[in-house]
Amino acid sequence: MSASTSESAPPLAPPMGLIAEMTHRCPLRCPYCSNPVALDRAGDELDTDTWLRVLDEAAALGVLQMHFTGGEPLARRDLPLLVRRAADAQLYTNIITSGVTLDERMMARLIEAGIDHIQLSFQDVEAANADRIGGLAGAHGRKLAAAQRIREAGLPLTANFVIHRQNIARVPAMLELAEALGASRSEIAHVQYYGWGLRNRDALLPSRAELDATTATVEAARARLKGRMVIDYVVPDYYAARPKACMSGWAQRFIHISPTGRALPCHAAESLPGFTFVSVRDVPLADIWRADPAFLRFRGTAWMPEPCQSCDRREIDWGGCRCQAFALTGDAARTDPACALSPDHAVMAAAVAARGEAPPDFVYRQFSAADPVG
């Protein structure tokens, strides 16, 4: 692998956020899960002491926000302890959870530990369909109870809805639910098509008309709820003319740590061939951020091919997503095909054309096929 370092690099800013993927264990099995297709085992997970050290290193490096995610981060018994250490270091602490195991006792321990915010994911507003999508009976009801618990504890709540062709018709009802739950923020996030999402693309990708209707719904709700609820909206790349600034640029603002401790510039980076990702067990976080070859590989603009190299958006979208470029073109160093200027852009339209009238069955998220599910 060649590490491209730019000669006139500006001084490196500290990372803003650390995304701690605590575990890949999860009671749900969403077919669009952002975890990699090859999931890490519980026995290989980073131990508590290493996490505590990493949190201290993160604070010293200038990380401002800690996102505890998974899998289901509540599956880690030491989560309250880690939240407390992060809060003591003045980091903003956020938990991204499915909520199904967020009981009274855990809620109290997290509050006591100094948690700042919880993001709760929903699969739909119709319980039966929500439970079908998440692959767990009774999950939706438990999420509603968790939302109530979060609000009763006085914490701000973000209600996250991942949307796709099998629930997109209910986005208006999702926004109503978020409002009724007292969420200060909601996320209407179209599935991103990497890993499991890519595997299930035909079952998930909405039509152009569905996308446009949803965009109009979100815009109207934003105007109506201004000052009361912030709505973040994430669109699918398949109908876009320009790519998203994936991770705000490779290794520009975030460090992602996998359950086993590998430091990644983005959650899907392990899907890329030719990389060796070092572990936070072995290398200090500051060294990884500054000089790890995997972090340097696509940082900045020096690595870019045309049309990005001479494009005036190259420091706006950073050439899009490396993992999407690899997944759809076989080369991580090409322009993201979501960009209409990319020579590969036609693959997006081809995928839309291939999605079919009726969605095929889901391939649910699971540990590798040889093992029993769950």
Add this chain to the structure above:
Amino acid sequence: MSGALDEAGVPRFCRGIKFRHDAVRGAWVVLGPERAFLPDAPAVEVLRLIDGARSLGGIIDDLAARFDAPRAVIAEDVGVMLRDLSDKGAVTL
């Protein structure tokens, strides 16, 4: 800009929003869920006066006493800034 803000109102940070000094950057930061930004120097002056007790009018008075600008100009600037932060879900007015 729509009508002037009520100067008797007391601006507060929203639940879940933190405003603190970051020693690593040597800068003030506003932190919230999925949000983090470094306010510019004038915004920092305003945000440092938000304590959940001081009214908007009180904040403007304080700034007018310390900075050499007509009160009406300061009131206008502070109003625009706080409205923007309110739209972003960082403060309530």
